[in-house]
Amino acid sequence: MNLPFAENYRIKMVEPIYRSTREERERWIAEAGYNVFNLRSDQVYIDLLTDSGTGAMSDQQWAALMTGDESYAGSSSYYYLKEKVTELFGFDYFLPVHQGRAAENVLFSVLLKEGDVVPGNAHFDTTKGHIEFRKAQAIDCTIDEASDTESQHPFKGNIDLNKLRNVLETYPNEQVPLIIVTVTCNSVGGQPVSMENLRQVKQLASHYDVPVVFDSARFAENAWFIQQREHGYEHKTIREIVREMYTHADGMTMSSKKDGLVNIGGFLAMRSSSWFEKATMFNILYEGFITYGGMAGRDMNALAVGLEEVTDRDYLESRIRQVHYLGNKLTEAGIPVQQPLGGHAVFVDAGRFLPHVPKEEFVAQMLTVELYLEAGVRGVEVGALLADRDPITRENRYPAVEFLRLALPRRTYTNNHLDVVVAALKNIYERRTEIKHGFEIVHEAPVMRHFTMRLKPIGE
Missing domain, CATH: 3.90.1150.10 (Aspartate Aminotransferase, domain 1)
Structure with missing residues (x-):
């Protein structure tokens, strides 16, 4: 008989929980x-x-905590994490923050102004909150199938290109500072975005000269669905798929409390040196110096290990x-x-x-x-x-x-x-x-x- 599936870990520590009346x-x-x-x-x-931040860390992550460098500036833990981010996602510029909404706060402080519109796929609560707090507008361009809970569409997180094109044609370029793609898309059920859709969104955005940013909290889970459901990716590794995904983005926000496999932390990464230079000011203002940004060195170490583990x-x-x-x-x-x-x-x-x-x-x-x-x-x-x-x-x-x-x-x-x-x-x-x-x-x-x-x- 075939052997049943079992988890690829064993339990080392337990925490009691109370069963109430x-x-x-x-x-x-x-x-x-x-x-x-x-x-x-x-x-x-x-x-x-x-x-978010509620998972269990591995023994390797706990071990990494003990070697964290808590230097205020130039921490070796920062450089360890930066190397992992660049290796995995391909972005040269990187800023740590204490969690995902902080990355949004820093990035939107650079890019957004009152009256702007930000198209995307069903922006989640903090994303929409940061946009609307700045008196800008989040416009949902998710495909209609996402609202049909009985539909078996494999990529319900996809952006409807016609909806997106309509936004880009309706508003002047200077009023659309970025497009946000959430991978996977939380608001419609943890649904993935296909590689083909990411490619098409980036092509359309480039035509209108609008940058694309990925909300990346669950990037690895999105890559797994691409491997399982999209033709041509069944034999690619998760890390290969992730690297290809991010060739279609100009930047990313990350709540590391999800696919970073840690209890706290996040980061902002980008290609633009101009974005980075402006973001450093807001990072220092809101989060901390650019080589710790609201994270302890031990947590940056644990995150670096988590980024390795989550792509397994x-x-x-x-x-x-x-x-x-x-x-x-x-x-x-x-x-x-x-x-x-x-x-x-x-x-x-x-x-x-x-x-x-x-x-x-x-x-x-x-x-x-x-x-x-x-x-x-x-x-x-x-x-x-x-x-x-x-x-x-x-x-x-x-x-x-x-x-x-x-x-x-x-x-x-x-x-x-x-x-x-x-x-x-x-x-x-x-x-x-x-x-x-x-x-x-x-x-x-x-x-x-x-x-x-x-x-x-x-x-x-």
């Missing part, structure tokens, strides 16, 4: 204003809120297989999820799960809270709350699909934990008609409200 969870979520971000970590049994095919196969284990179990149970399954998370289609709950009552948040109450599992809403309000009209924005995202930390949970998640969602699905109402907003911040807002059940 439903009565405790009912009290805790009410005290948190029905916002799972406001829960304490020890009030959560299985934490699928995010895959065996690691990626184990990672993606676990995500698909959860997604396939939910699909078998009849629970609607974004298809085909993506990379870092499983996205439950809350609108199809609870079709009788009006979108105005934040259906994905309703399902998020129900999952926590059922089993102490913390997912996150990727729906109207995350979409925020229109910065001009201040009306709620309602995305085409309301998702409950179940993001899997890397090398952290076993499949037994995921079986708990499946059982909990099956229980909720069986009693879904009993869920009558959602939430109304009690308090919200003017930008990126979903992190700190407070809600209350309608009718309470």
